[in-house]
Amino acid sequence: MNVVVAKTETGRALSDAFAVARGRLPGTGQVADRRRQAFEAYERLGLPHRRIEEWKYTDLRTLMREAFSLAAEPDAAALERAGEAVRSHTIDGVRRLVLVDGVFAPNLSQTDGLGQGLRIRTLQEVLEDADSALQAQLFAPENSDAMVALNSAMATDGVVIEIADGAAPKEPLHVLHIASTATPAAMFTRSLLRLGNNAGVTLVESFVAADGVKAYQVHDSLIVSIGDGSRLDHVRLIEDGRDAFNISSAMVTLGAHAHFNFFNMTSGASVSRYQATIVCAGEGSRVETNGVNLLNGRQHADTTLLLDHAVPNCASREVFRAVVDDRAHSVFQGRIIVRPDAQKTDAKMMTRALLLSDEAEADNKPELEIFADDVTCGHGATTGALDESLLFYLRARGLSEKEAQALLIQAFVGEAIESIANDTLRDLAVSAAQRWLEARA
Amino acid sequence: MALLEIKDLHVRVEDNEILHGLSLTVNEGEVHAIMGPNGSGKSTLSHVIAGKPDYEVTGGQILFNGEDLLAMQPDERAAKGVFLAFQYPVEIPGVATMTFLRTALNAQRKARGESELLTPAFLKKAYEVAARLNVPRDMLKRGVNVGFSGGEKKRNEILQMALFEPSLCILDEMDSGLDIDALRVAADGVNALRSPDRAMVVITHYQRLLNYVVPDFVHVMSKGRVVKSGGKELALELEASGYTQFEDAA
Structure with a gap:
């Protein structure tokens, strides 16, 4: 394709932001080179728009009206506001790791007594250190997607977690992203989770805004490698403020007989996109992804998953549920690739959307690319309104229309x-859903 | 004052008039059976009393304790004491029966200005009622009617009736899909709920059910209106002679 990319004003502003931020970005030498290459790739690609298939339903040229400059390091007032937010988003029994406006906040985080086999550092530390293996992993993502490339160029901080072979920290790790900026700003974070062999952990990521914080833009990425025989339970909750913008990318690789159990729920943010590439790179690995969108007003939320079955005997299950009210727009794109060698793959994907208003929109795009001949693959997609006969049954039993719908x-x-294994985290997702329903009533 | 008073009711669905001037009076403590061939409008009547959408009332009125029932939302009718036991109770996957029962009971209590039952008090009441009706606890933990047999679904309806304590119960084709043993169990449940301050309207195609739930009055419906009323002996008469005579009469 030979398209001359006409740069939008937003696209230009992002280019300027890199020039301004460059001096503040951690890492020199090879890291600085990788950033420059990533930025050049972003410059070539420009902001994703509807003629790019992967971004068909999320045209950033129209959805991203302006680009904010890189958030300043949080000052005392911003940390104070973030502290308040921490108190209202505390989860019992987890180890909290807090990023405020894209910068690690040690005083709000719990980094003591990590125990054997668990190491946690900040992205800054790792990039300024001499650990070239980790740095290579951090910059492993290709620059083919403009927003991933932009994130590679601009990432200021994040959390780098290493779990040694055989280690299984009992406490879930909670990476809490708090926007606390007093003026509209953008945050670029990149985190990494490296699970050794026969290890296990639960990772929670949540995105929230401190009280009174309005417009901001989150650009996050997460790189995960799950070693042979290891299990990662991962829960994400997007509860950003209603003026916020959240573009997050994840790159997950599974070793042999590894298990990835994932849950994502988006109820916040004005515009959000979660794009994940999950690669079954080791035989016998298993992936379960579950997603929920709860949208109203004029929210736009896009979940785009690529499940890459690269080797034989792996299984994947994708379940996605969207509840869309008012004039909101939900997008689910699920692509499954079964490589020629990946015989005996068992991949299933089911997506269902519930439209609560005439103007709500849900786009489901399943794509199966199967190059092996001995596989079980299937997908299904449904879109509809609430079942009138069920509503009447409940109303005939005394529930009001809103109660019956809820x-x-x-x-x-x-x-x-239900797919969330950890009780506390499952309850957390249930209450997040309940809050959304109550706000609706 | 009658508990339920239906006067000259005309109802249409889309372009078809289904009820053409139906009248019926039910007093507290009475059990009325409504019999009639398929298509006579029996189920339409039950749906209109419960407030199902898609039915257009073009004439007449329904008074419940002297109040205009047709002006009320379905949930208001339930809170006032109207209960419809569905011919085909729906399955609601993902909603545990206990959650459903508690939500419904408390919604009705709230609408009546009563305090909501807290979980322990509710559980006690629900288990008590379930034990009385031989409903195993396991059934209460499952999704509403999900995977229930026909008999279990009907028992779940009767359980709700017992729990909500309505003053008017409409039983729509309670016998459909039940074998004789399941029918007996369901009928025992209904009989246990007969009381001087509760009325029942039993809608059925077959006389069989009325051997178990013996009515005080029997009405024959044909082509959208009541064409004959009498005592319980009318049901036996019908069993012998069939509905044909009434179809001709109407």
Whole structure:
């Protein structure tokens, strides 16, 4: 394709932001080279738009009206506001790791007593250190996607977690992203989780805004490698403020007989996109991804998953549920690739959308690319309104229209939420869904 | 004052008039059976009383304790004491029966200005009622009617009836899909709920059910209106002679 990319004003502003931020970005030598290459790639690609297939439903040229400059390091007032947010988003029994406006906040984080086999550093530390293997892994993502490239260029901080062979920290790790900026700003974070062999951990990521914080833009990325025989339970909750913008990318690789159990719920942010590439690179690995979108107003939320079955005997299950009210727009794109060698792959994907208003929109795009001949692959997609006969049954039993709808919506998303293994985290997702339903009533 | 008073009710669905001037009076403590061939409008009547959408009332009125029932939302009718036991109770995957029962009971209590039952008090009441009706606890933990047999679904309806304590129960084709043993169990449940301050309207195609739930009055419906009323002996008469005579009469 030979398209001359006409740069939008937003695209230009992002280019300027890199020039301004360059001096502040951690890492020299090879890291600086990788950033420059990534930035050049972003410059070539420009902001993703609807003629780029992967971004068909999320045209950033129209959705991203302006680009904010890189958030300043949080000052005392910003940390104070973030501290308040920490108190209202505390989860019992987890180890909290806090990023405020894209910068690690040691005083709000719990980094003591890590125990054997768990190492946690900041992205800054790792990039300024001499650990070239980790640095290579951090910059492993290709620059083919403009937003991943931009993130590679601009990432200021993040959390780098290493779990040694055989280690399984009991406490879930909670990476809490707090926007606390007093003026509109952008945050660029990159985190990494490296699980050794026969290890296990639960990782929670949540995105929130401190009280009173309005417009901001989150650009996050997460790189995960799950060693042979290891298990990662991963829960993400997007509860950003209603003026926020959140573009997050994840790159996950599974070793042999590794297990990845994933849950994502988006109820916040004005525009959000979560794009993940999950690669079954070791035989016998298993992936379960569950997603829920709870949207109203004019929210736009896009979940784009690429499941890459590269080797034989792996299984994947994708379940996605969208509840869309008012004039909101939900997008699910699920692509499954089964490589020629990946015989005996068992891959299934089911996506269902519930439209609560005439103007709500849900786009489901399943794509199966199968190059092996002995596989079980399937997908299904449904879109519809709440079942009138169920609503009448509940109303005939005394539930008001809103109560009846709420009960059916809870049931609709419940199947995905049930997949969360950890009780506390499952309850957390249930209450997040309940908050959304109550705000609606 | 009658508990339920239906006067000259005309109802249409889309372009078809289904009820053409139906009248019926039910007092507290009475059990009325409504019989009639398929298509006579029996189920339409039950749906209109419960407030199902898609039915257009073009004439007449329904008074419940003297109040205009047709002006009320379905949930208001439930809170006032109207209960419809569905012919085909729906399955609601993902909603645990206990959650459903508690939500419904408390919604009705709230609408009546009563305090909501807290979970322990509710559980006690629900288990008590379930034990009385031989409903195993396991059934209460499952999704509403999900994977229930026909008999279990009907028992779940009766359980709700017992729990919500309505003053008017409409039983729509309670016998459909039940074998004789399941029918007996369901009928025992219904009989246990007969009381001087509760009325029942039993809608059925077959006389069989009325051997177990013996009515005080029997009405024959044909082509959208009541064409004959009498005592319980009318049901036996119908069993012998069939509905044909009434179809001709209507």
